[in-house]
Amino acid sequence: EVQLVESGGGLVHPGGSLRLSCVASGFIYSVEEISWLRQGPGKGFEWLSSITYGGRTTDYADSAKGRFTVSKDNAKNTVYLQMNSLKPEDTAVYFCARGGRTTWYSRRSWGQGTQVTVSS
Numbered sequence: 001e002v003q004l005v006e007s008g009g010g011l012v013h014p015g016g017s018l019r020l021s022c023v024a025s026g027f028i029y030s031v032e033e034i035s036w037l038r039q040g041p042g043k044g045f046e047w048l049s050s051i052t053y054g055g056r057t058t059d060y061a062d063s064a065k066g067r068f069t070v071s072k073d074n075a076k077n078t079v080y081l082q083m084n085s086l087k088p089e090d091t092a093v094y095f096c097a098r099g100g101r102t103t104w105y106s107r108r109s110w111g112q113g114t115q116v117t118v119s120s
Contacts, residue, residue, distance in 0.1 A: 002026035002029075002109055004096050009114030012086055020081040020114060022096030030074035033100040036064075036081045037110065038092035050100040051079060059101055086118045 008020040022034065035050040049070040050059045058070050071084040079096055097110035104110075 002098075004109065004111035006094060006096055006111045006114040007030055009094060009116045011117045011119065013120055014087055015107065016077045016086050016118070017084045018086065018116060020094055020116075022068070022111065023029070024077050024079075024092075024096075026093055027098070029079075032098055033103075034072070034079045035097045035099055035101070035104045036068075036070060036079075037097055037104065038090075038116075039095070039113070040089075040092040043092075045103060045105070045113070046085040050083065050104075052100075072115075083116070086116075088118050090116060090118050092116060093096075103120045 003025045003088055005023045014100050026095050031050045031053040032053050033050055036048045037045045039045050048061050048064045051070045055072045067085045077101035095110040095113045097104045099107040
C-alpha cells in the first residue's frame with residue numbers, strides 16, 4: 001500500500017524555522033516527482049513546492065520562494081521541506097503528495113499531514 005508520512009511540524013515563533021520530512025513507501029519514490037502542499041484553517045490545499053525524481057530540479061510557489069527549500073534523500077525514501085522565516089500565515093497542516101505543480105491533485109495521493117503553527 002502507498003504510504004506517505006509527514007513529520008517535523010510544531011509550534012514556532014515568527015521568523016523561526018522548521019524542517020519537515022516525508023517518508024514514502026509502497027511506490028518507487030526515487031523516480032517520482034513529489035510535492036509539498038498545505039491546508040490552512042478552513043482553506044483548501046495550496047501547492048508549495050515540488051522536486052523531480054532526479055532531485056536536480058525544484059519548483060516553488062510564490063508564497064514559498066526564497067524561504068522554503070525542498071530536497072530529497074532517495075536512500076531514505078524521504079523528501080524534506082526546510083522552512084525559514086516563518087510567518088503566522090504559514091500556519092497550516094503540511095502534506096507531501098505524489099505529483100508536481102499541475103498533477104498532484106489528479107493523483108490524489110498524500111499523507112495525513114503535520115501541523116505547523118507559527119505564533120508568538
